[in-house]
Amino acid sequence: MSSYVRYIDRTRDYYLSKGYDKSYQWAHFEEVPFTPLKKPLAESRVVLITTSDIGIKGVELNNDETMSVSMGGHYSMPADTPIEDFYSASHGFDRHATTLEDVGAFFPIGRLREAVESGRIGSLTARFHNVCTAYSQRRTREQDAPAVLERCREDGAEVAVLTPV
Amino acid sequence: MCHQTVSLVARHLEANGIPTVVFAAARDIVEHVGVPRLVHNDFPLGNPCGEPYNVEQQREILEYGFKLLERAFVPRTTIQTPFRWSKGDAWKDLILTPEQPFQSEESEKAWLERKEKYRKLKAEGRV
Numbered sequence: 322m323s324s325y326v327r328y329i330d331r332t333r334d335y336y337l338s339k340g341y342d343k344s345y346q347w348a349h350f351e352e353v354p355f356t357p358l359k360k361p362l363a364e365s366r367v368v369l370i371t372t373s374d375i376g377i378k379g380v381e382l383n384n385d386e387t388m389s390v391s392m393g394g395h396y397s398m399p400a401d402t403p404i405e406d407f408y409s410a411s412h413g414f415d416r417h418a419t420t421l422e423d424v425g426a427f428f429p430i431g432r433l434r435e436a437v438e439s440g441r442i443g444s445l446t447a448r449f450h451n452v453c454t455a456y457s458q459r460r461t462r463e464q465d466a467p468a469v470l471e472r473c474r475e476d477g478a479e480v481a482v483l484t485p486v
Numbered sequence: 487m488c489h490q491t492v493s494l495v496a497r498h499l500e501a502n503g504i505p506t507v508v509f510a511a512a513r514d515i516v517e518h519v520g521v522p523r524l525v526h527n528d529f530p531l532g533n534p535c536g537e538p539y540n541v542e543q544q545r546e547i548l549e550y551g552f553k554l555l556e557r558a559f560v561p562r563t564t565i566q567t568p569f570r571w572s573k574g575d576a577w578k579d580l581i582l583t584p585e586q587p588f589q590s591e592e593s594e595k596a597w598l599e600r601k602e603k604y605r606k607l608k609a610e611g612r613v
Contacts (some may be wrong), residue, residue, distance in 0.1 A: 385564075415531045433548070461494045480506075
């Protein structure tokens, strides 16, 4: 079995080969926070947060000019939206190997609903959230993450499931 | 890039009392940033939660995340799921190589336009 892809190295080499001379400085921290579960999952309310540019067909969610230019931003979606209404227009996936046609492959809303039905988790929050990718780590850390935290608290989220694309 | 953003959000929630689990394909980026809990699926970018339409696999992968939430007792705990991409590992050699452009010409053009717009907004002090 071949080892997993080192994307930091691969993207650096790829963009160097395309003539970009400046490597991106990825965020890196020595310290990592940790919060244990406060109660069993079966009694916990779960929030789903993604950076997959998930959208709802026919609904304008992205109303911030800066969102569309990799400058961050965030928006929320009703968690009871029918699965078939979700889609992703992201270009940040391996289009040669796979597709984003099944949102379950990157936005596990269907599986999470099953987990509520089976009693594996207590419930889902009323809203799910999308955080837009930002070149600026500061934008994410100082604006989008705090804003999403506030919404999670408003909704009583006790556990967070997070997915990129 | 979206792996970095999602990792930063996970860290912020965790630091403020909400336990998190990240599902991801680009393990090195998430571990480089540093998150409390990571479920790594060694799949192409785009499918961190399982192969498209493989509902049973997606279910099992989510369950790995639940178990990780229940059992991890230190940060930086990564679970590598046992699943292998059903069409083989050839994608690993091709992703982000000159032989196989990551973006289509159209989306690369749009990306360059976005970058230009970003520079402009930044110069104007709007971001």
